[in-house]
Amino acid sequence: MRIAVIPGDGIGKEVTEAAMLILENLDLPFEYVWLEAGDEAEKKYGKPLPDETLEEVKRCKAVLFGAAGETAADVIVKLRQELETYANVRPAKSFEGVKSIHKNVDMVIVRENTECLYKGIEFEVDGVAEAVRIISRKASERIVRFAFELAKREKRKRVTALHKANVMRKTCGLFKRVFYEVAREYERIEANDYYIDAACMYIAMDPWRFDVIVTTNMFGDIVSDLAAGIVGGLGLAPSANIGDEYAIFEPVHGAAFDIAGKGIANPTAMILTASMMLRHLGFEEEAKKVEKAVEKVLAEGKTTPDLGGNLKTMEMAEEILKAI
Amino acid sequence: MRIAVIPGDGIGKEVTEAAMLILENLDLPFEYVWLEAGDEAEKKYGKPLPDETLEEVKRCKAVLFGAAGETAADVIVKLRQELETYANVRPAKSFEGVKSIHKNVDMVIVRENTECLYKGIEFEVDGVAEAVRIISRKASERIVRFAFELAKREKRKRVTALHKANVMRKTCGLFKRVFYEVAREYERIEANDYYIDAACMYIAMDPWRFDVIVTTNMFGDIVSDLAAGIVGGLGLAPSANIGDEYAIFEPVHGAAFDIAGKGIANPTAMILTASMMLRHLGFEEEAKKVEKAVEKVLAEGKTTPDLGGNLKTMEMAEEILKAI
Ligand SMILES: CC(C)[C@H](C(=O)O)[C@@H](O)C(=O)O
Numbered sequence: 220m221r222i223a224v225i226p227g228d229g230i231g232k233e234v235t236e237a238a239m240l241i242l243e244n245l246d247l248p249f250e251y252v253w254l255e256a257g258d259e260a261e262k263k264y265g266k267p268l269p270d271e272t273l274e275e276v277k278r279c280k281a282v283l284f285g286a287a288g289e290t291a292a293d294v295i296v297k298l299r300q301e302l303e304t305y306a307n308v309r310p311a312k313s314f315e316g317v318k319s320i321h322k323n324v325d326m327v328i329v330r331e332n333t334e335c336l337y338k339g340i341e342f343e344v345d346g347v348a349e350a351v352r353i354i355s356r357k358a359s360e361r362i363v364r365f366a367f368e369l370a371k372r373e374k375r376k377r378v379t380a381l382h383k384a385n386v387m388r389k390t391c392g393l394f395k396r397v398f399y400e401v402a403r404e405y406e407r408i409e410a411n412d413y414y415i416d417a418a419c420m421y422i423a424m425d426p427w428r429f430d431v432i433v434t435t436n437m438f439g440d441i442v443s444d445l446a447a448g449i450v451g452g453l454g455l456a457p458s459a460n461i462g463d464e465y466a467i468f469e470p471v472h473g474a475a476f477d478i479a480g481k482g483i484a485n486p487t488a489m490i491l492t493a494s495m496m497l498r499h500l501g502f503e504e505e506a507k508k509v510e511k512a513v514e515k516v517l518a519e520g521k522t523t524p525d526l527g528g529n530l531k532t533m534e535m536a537e538e539i540l541k542a543i
Numbered sequence: 544m545r546i547a548v549i550p551g552d553g554i555g556k557e558v559t560e561a562a563m564l565i566l567e568n569l570d571l572p573f574e575y576v577w578l579e580a581g582d583e584a585e586k587k588y589g590k591p592l593p594d595e596t597l598e599e600v601k602r603c604k605a606v607l608f609g610a611a612g613e614t615a616a617d618v619i620v621k622l623r624q625e626l627e628t629y630a631n632v633r634p635a636k637s638f639e640g641v642k643s644i645h646k647n648v649d650m651v652i653v654r655e656n657t658e659c660l661y662k663g664i665e666f667e668v669d670g671v672a673e674a675v676r677i678i679s680r681k682a683s684e685r686i687v688r689f690a691f692e693l694a695k696r697e698k699r700k701r702v703t704a705l706h707k708a709n710v711m712r713k714t715c716g717l718f719k720r721v722f723y724e725v726a727r728e729y730e731r732i733e734a735n736d737y738y739i740d741a742a743c744m745y746i747a748m749d750p751w752r753f754d755v756i757v758t759t760n761m762f763g764d765i766v767s768d769l770a771a772g773i774v775g776g777l778g779l780a781p782s783a784n785i786g787d788e789y790a791i792f793e794p795v796h797g798a799a800f801d802i803a804g805k806g807i808a809n810p811t812a813m814i815l816t817a818s819m820m821l822r823h824l825g826f827e828e829e830a831k832k833v834e835k836a837v838e839k840v841l842a843e844g845k846t847t848p849d850l851g852g853n854l855k856t857m858e859m860a861e862e863i864l865k866a867i
């Protein structure tokens with residue numbers, strides 16, 4: 220099974236090395252294809268997402284992606300759209316032993332990944348710039364169904380749609396309407412909805428009211444960082460971009476140039492991202508093993524400086540490996 | 544001086560009554576013009592913002608607005624645009640005696656109030672809905688300058704722009720460019736910027752890095768609810784919509800039908816809103832008096848059920864009145 224590995228820029232490289240230490244020590248039938256993308260790739264090849272990378276990626280079953288710097292949007296948004304990975308799945312879960320604003324949070328954000336303001340349709344004329352937000356019935360139905368199927372599979376009780384249908388009556392209105400249409404097919408799962416502004420307040424104040432969240436692209440971008448924030452920050456937040464054919468796995472964090480090269484980045488987000496990849500590819504047992512090991516290490520208070528610990532990136536990875 | 548008072552729907556009525564108790568007990572040269580808008584107005588007149596209300600409002604110096612229900616967008620967004628109140632000012636400040644996620648927070652969000660996705664330009668064709676996000680140089684310059692002037696007046700140290708210029712290069716790009724252009728005129732105030740997603744995470748995890756925030760309409764909507772959330776919730780969050788000619792003062796909260804009619808709504812947001820109105824109209828001393836009284840009452844632990852107290856709406860207002 221061919222797996223594309225794209226470390227990218229900044230701490231992307233460091234956390235990829237850490238995740239690879241774990242993967243290479245599990246008995247997996249993977250063939251790793253190392254590829255370039257990001258700021259450095261742009262310097263070398265004139266393009267942040269070189270054609271060769273894009274071609275190679277399409278011959279792989281999954282992509283493990285570290286982070287890109289200034290060119291992040293050109294790389295990751297393009298990859299998501301090219302590979303039609305329409306569902307961006309971002310769990311926000313608290314861990315024992317980690318200082319965080321709230322405890323016992325366990326939600327999953329399902330973010331539509333192909334349209335909304337991310338289509339990149341923009342104009343500027345005479346000092347007035349316009350961006351077009353596209354919301355289609357097709358993509359909305361697909362992402363809402365994905366969210367309910369995820370809820371069913373993970374035995375979750377509720378799916379909540381976030382929107383701003385009082386202001387965007389047509390675009391958010393369509394999304395909300397489709398949400399309740401699809402919800403009717405899942406009688407045993409509760410369906411409700413919030414305005415995006417109120418939802419952000421509640422994610423901060425009372426995150427336990429959320430279980431699975433489904434929302435459009437830009438709102439999903441915002442709530443996933445916020446939700447990561449209340450459970451301890453980006454050092455712990457993994458994500459998966461799932462399509463019918465391809466899948467891309469990347470931590471929610473970026474290249475973090477301020478701490479890059481020091482070997483102190485928290486590899487946990489990337490290791491949990493690798494575990495999401497394992498589960499997606501059918502290696503449930505291995506995925507669980509990695510998660511349990513991460514939980515154990517964090518519960519013992521072993522961690523990197525971002526969470527108050529003193530482990531270096533690779534030391535943290537080694538602790539997790541030992542715990543497997 | 545003519546002041547339009549629009550209680551509106553739900554708890555809007557209750558908190559307006561509470562704020563009026565305070566205002567009527569201060570020695571102010573105001574003539575109050577009571578007007579209707581909202582769900583009930585729609586039922587009575589067929590329009591949530593009756594023509595008469597709009598005409599009368601334009602003969603007043605300021606509008607004190609409670610809340611509207613289902614029709615909120617038709618009322619408040621329309622009012623903001625009709626009256627060209629281009630700056631939505633939303634302080635988020637922690638109070639002693641109030642349980643909140645964070646302490647010692649003191650930021651002001653300055654939200655552009657006339658354009659962005661709030662223009663209401665939307666279409667739907669064959670299952671694809673589109674919304675147009677408008678960002679103009681003119682409105683961006685105006686709001687950024689407003690934010691820096693506010694920072695100067697309130698002796699604040701930093702203005703932070705929030706945007707998503709890596710994805711919306713033209714619209715957010717324009718906003719960001721204009722931000723730094725204007726910033727150059729204010730040498731003694733620090734200027735920086737964040738991506739909206741990262742900013743939401745930091746508002747939750749580390750709000751002290753923000754002082755004045757300036758952002759476009761939809762992002763401003765989101766971060767103002769979020770910022771209210773980390774300092775104790777919507778029960779305490781006031782706001783002002785400021786234009787060159789008119790001004791509208793409204794709490795950040797809505798009609799809250801779930802608790803309406805019970806007399807338990809927290810009137811603090813509305814009373815602080817009235818105090819913002821007093822300051823805007825030149826009654827600085829009275830504005831301070833009201834704020835100090837609110838601080839004192841909250842510090843004594845006297846409050847409504849939303850913050851764990853047992854005072855009713857009017858009891859809370861009376862406590863504040865006594866403390867003045
Ligand atoms: C880098 C950026 C384009 C990206 C996004 O907005 O999707 C990032 O914030 C994320 O959430 O993965």
Ligand SMILES: CC(C)[C@H](C(=O)O)[C@@H](O)C(=O)O
Nearest residue numbers: 385386416615616620764795
């Ligand atoms: C009611 C709604 C239209 C309004 C807005 O989005 O501006 C509200 O959320 C607010 O923040 O005042």
